[in-house]
Amino acid sequence: xxxxxxxxxxxxxxxxxxxxxxxxxxxxxxxxxxxxxxxxxxxxxxxxxxxxxxxxxxxxxxxxxxxxxxxxxxxxxxxxxxxxxxxxxxxxxxxxxxxxxxxxxxxxxxxxxxxxxxxxxxxxxxxxxxxxxxxxxxxxxxxxxxxxxxxxxxxxxxxxxxxxxxxxxxxxxxxxxxxxxxxxxxxxxxxxxxxxxxxxxxxxxxxxxxxxxxxxxxxxxxxxxxxxxxxxxxxxxxxxxxxxxxxxxxxxxxxxxxxxxxxxxxxxxxxxxxxxxxxxxxxxxxxxxxxxxxxxxxxxxxxxxxxxxxxxxxxxxxxxxxxxxxxxxxxxxxxxxxxxxxxxxxxxxxxxxxxxxxxxxxxxxxxxxxxxxxxxxxxxxx
Numbered sequence: 001x002x003x004x005x006x007x008x009x010x011x012x013x014x015x016x017x018x019x020x021x022x023x024x025x026x027x028x029x030x031x032x033x034x035x036x037x038x039x040x041x042x043x044x045x046x047x048x049x050x051x052x053x054x055x056x057x058x059x060x061x062x063x064x065x066x067x068x069x070x071x072x073x074x075x076x077x078x079x080x081x082x083x084x085x086x087x088x089x090x091x092x093x094x095x096x097x098x099x100x101x102x103x104x105x106x107x108x109x110x111x112x113x114x115x116x117x118x119x120x121x122x123x124x125x126x127x128x129x130x131x132x133x134x135x136x137x138x139x140x141x142x143x144x145x146x147x148x149x150x151x152x153x154x155x156x157x158x159x160x161x162x163x164x165x166x167x168x169x170x171x172x173x174x175x176x177x178x179x180x181x182x183x184x185x186x187x188x189x190x191x192x193x194x195x196x197x198x199x200x201x202x203x204x205x206x207x208x209x210x211x212x213x214x215x216x217x218x219x220x221x222x223x224x225x226x227x228x229x230x231x232x233x234x235x236x237x238x239x240x241x242x243x244x245x246x247x248x249x250x251x252x253x254x255x256x257x258x259x260x261x262x263x264x265x266x267x268x269x270x271x272x273x274x275x276x277x278x279x280x281x282x283x284x285x286x287x288x289x290x291x292x293x294x295x296x297x298x299x300x301x302x303x304x305x306x307x308x309x310x311x312x313x314x315x316x317x318x319x320x321x322x323x324x325x326x327x328x329x330x331x332x333x334x335x336x337x338x339x340x341x342x343x344x345x346x347x348x349x350x351x352x353x354x355x356x357x358x359x360x361x362x363x364x365x366x367x368x369x370x371x372x373x374x375x376x377x378x379x380x381x382x
Contacts, residue, residue, distance in 0.1 A: 138162040139210035145217030149178040199226035212241040228302035250373035259368040292375035304379035321366040
């Protein structure tokens with residue numbers, strides 16, 4: 001479609017290095033921009049993250065516990081392997097599941113992949129998203145599902161000395177960490193911290209913010225329509241919301257396990273996959289129950305007068321090589337146990353050995369692929 005008056009078409013960022021522009025992208029939707037008010041354009045980031053990326057706001061319960069196993073440990077032999085706890089265990093006292101996952105477990109307790117992801121993907125995505133909010137000095141930004149503060153800290157630089165940023169997350173531990181970082185920068189007088197879920201932004205007044213941002217949050221929220229209604233409620237007239245969400249159902253592939261072809265061990269891999277699916281809060285899991293068309297519908301029904309959405313799909317025929325030990329320590333989501341713990345407690349010794357013997361060389365050599373889909377939405381309140 002042609003670009004609305006006063007804005008460039010939401011084409012998104014260029015394709016990742018070494019790949020061609022993805023196909024299968026849906027056309028952006030929306031109306032023409034109002035006179036004198038250029039519309040924010042839907043974000044279209046470069047190399048989309050894997051499905052389980054990220055900070056989220058939801059009041060989903062912790063995974064159901066796995067029955068205790070009193071038999072000998074079912075661990076494949078090898079120096080990478082460490083005894084692991086029950087995958088249904090609770091987090092350490094004083095910490096919720098979001099905090100350790102964001103800071104450690106997501107990357108297998110290895111700082112190097114986290115740093116690579118920040119520099120190669122997250123900082124460019126953050127900058128692109130904030131560019132599309134059309135932030136002005138003195139405005140107030142609400143970052144929903146702030147996580148480690150990636151978007152919020154970027155917004156703080158853009159709103160200037162008279163602007164404000166509200167860090168909002170369902171994890172108090174995450175908010176405390178963000179507060180410490182803000183205090184270290186001497187910026188506490190320009191920030192607020194609110195513990196709230198995306199679909200119930202308690203403590204945030206009606207028509208009190210100029211911009212709402214969020215990244216990879218709604219994928220974890222069951223009632224996404226309520227979340228968009230909350231975004232609309234807290235925005236001032238003319239306020240904007242800009243968000244980016246993975247579309248997990250376009251990334252799921254039959255016969256593949258987190259980017260690796262496991263058809264030769266399909267029965268064992270299906271057992272592991274079904275275990276993770278069983279820990280989700282809906283029959284298909286909240287990640288797999290929406291796409292870009294649903295986001296547009298949620299925004300329209302929430303009352304936004306103008307909506308723009310773009311879907312970007314890319315496929316790369318390789319994955320970064322990953323040490324097997326790091327893979328085992330990694331978790332696909334903040335409320336899900338690491339792969340190694342599931343292998344230990346779910347598979348019998350023969351299954352665990354077969355799973356390891358087949359998958360370990362693929363993981364360590366990068367012999368998989370990335371299939372990634374991301375929906376960027378921007379909307380304006382009347």
